[in-house]
Amino acid sequence: MRSFKQIVTDFGWPRIIIFLFLVLLFLMPPFAKVTGIERLAGVASISIPASFSDVFNRFGQNAVFVLALVPMIQSGCGLNFGLSLGILSGLLGATLSMQFNLHGAAGFFGGLVLASPFAVLFGGAYGMLLNKVKGEEMTIAMYVGFASVFFMSIMWLLLPYTHPDMVWGFAGKGLRTTISVENYWIHILNNFLAIPGGDVTLSPMGVKTYEFLFPTGELLFVALTAFLMWLFMRTKTGTAMTAVGSNPDYARAGGISVDKMRLVSVIISTFLGAAGILVYEQSFGFIQLYTAPLAMPFSAIAAILIGGASVNKASMVNVLIGTFLFQGLLTMAPSVINSTINSDLSEVVRIIVSQGIIIYALTRKTKVTK
């Protein structure tokens, strides 16, 4: 029987504080309505159904990214600060799918198929590089990620895309900073079996918007991916991967090729990063190019760490809880903080929480082992 203190130490104070803070945020809106909104006439009141809808939506939007971190953590490559490579392959897939004029489900899954060769190629090269620099993976991953984002920024300007919906209107070449997928595959997962609720507003164009929309398809996709990952971690390869991460020498003695396992984990992570950005885009409605992928790995990493993962251990539960807590916080904090103290502190809160939890995780392991 573990004592309460032991459980608290294992889970970590920062996580408990964040969890309590989120609970507080969910409890706040009714009071915010009374004290805040009446005082500040003109500020829209916080609708609880809409907030929940947002939280579910953003959970699905980001969960695949977070899931992408699991294989590399398990194989001992650490936190994948170079997730941007996966995101870039996903962006290549998305833009190619649009260039080939693929619509609807064909557009989304076509994007995924088109992204896969890039993911395997980038992931493979990146994995081989990380195998050469064992022990320094995280710092190098971060800079490789940054460098590739800027390299691809040059490429977005130079690659011969021609589709008029994507390139700059006047120049006729070079991709736009944000590309709308509205007429292609927007909400293709979200709207699949979606459950509407709450008030309905009808736009002049005749499009119905619901106050609450449960994005069933998106969450099913996340559940499926998470289940496949869970299954994979229990196959022979998955177990070997965990063994490599736990003790490389022991794994090698057991006849496992350490480098190969790490390479496989990096490729899977990169591929999931590509899938993640496609899921994100279909929900968000836009393809964001150029410097947009720079910050994305950090929020994914913060999420998995808030969920209880460490630099060398992560599970599906960490992914799901972490994404829910982190995205919940990001969704609720702006509206609640803005309406109660009338200030845009939320961005600062986001930075402090997400970077703080990464520091916590980076400084923690040494304490445990010593």
Next chain:
Amino acid sequence: MSGKMTPGRFLRENAVIIIFIIITLAAIQPSGLSLTYIVQELLTRLGRNSFLVLALLIPIYAGMGLNFGMTLGAMAGQIGLIFAINYNITGVNGLLFAVLASMPLAILMGYICGVVLNNAKGREMVTGFILAFFMDGIYQFFVLYTLGYAVPMKNPAIVLSRGYGIRNTLNLDIVRQSLDTWWMLKIGPFSLPMASYLVIVVLCLFIVWFKKTKMGQDMRAVGHDMAVANSSGIPVNRTRIIAIIISTVFACIGQVIFLQNMGNMATYGAHTQTAFFAVAAILVGGASVKKASLANVFVGVVLLHALFVVTPNAGQKVFGQAMIGEYFRQFIGYGVIALSLVLYAWRSRKEAERQREGLRGGTAAAAQGGAK
């Protein structure tokens, strides 16, 4: 540095520097810039950036890698400048005030950074990097919400119209280039900011002297092997914290020098690239995570900034788009950091393997000898 210097080995050990020289030389022609302009830009940038790059040296000696946490010092320097502008202290006095006012903050920041890095031994660089992000959040909170709200500000021109928080861009006209123009030497078409150079020379002399002191020697010992240093009675954690504090304070002064040359300050953005440019410069100059010298600093600043001066124009001329040059700059900066970290990690692994092999060969020979 043992063994023969073959051409192959020379190329391997100076790969970064050679790649850099080739790219810069190739970009000078299409950029269409005159050599006079490039040299003058480099002279200015040497005065502007060298101090910040020098701030990286001491943590490298102490074996803590590249101090990405130097951003903390830069933030402290900016807060000092905000107050100098607030109290309307002009010229070099304003700079002195900024440095003195931010010194306690820089020392505190350095201490915090040192303690955090001591808890993350073996991954100081990535932790320092994230710590800079984290402190950026705190800095934003302080400057955007408390200045003018909890801390009264005298000068309404620097405060946002809502009554609290500092404006996005801070005009540094009252201290603008006050150090640079204090003693400007004109040689032919070039003007040399001698006062800035003098400050940099003083810092170089300090570093040379510091390496010879007891503390400096302790740092080298800690950098070489923490366990050995510990057993010979050197307080390892304390020494490492001091190394980071010194670096943070230098970064604070360096940022003030940097900003007085720029003449205005992006309140929420000026510090974000400080560590990136400094680290890229020292690595381009041929330093590694474990080894760096004064020469690396100056060679690095000249090479990196020569490239930065020419690429925007070259990008414009070759591709017809200025943005390409801008992205290329960033790509090169991050790419160089990645490449030199990779080369270093790869080399040290090779070295370890060779040593292990040598050991194995040795024991095998000994065993054979015993069998005879």
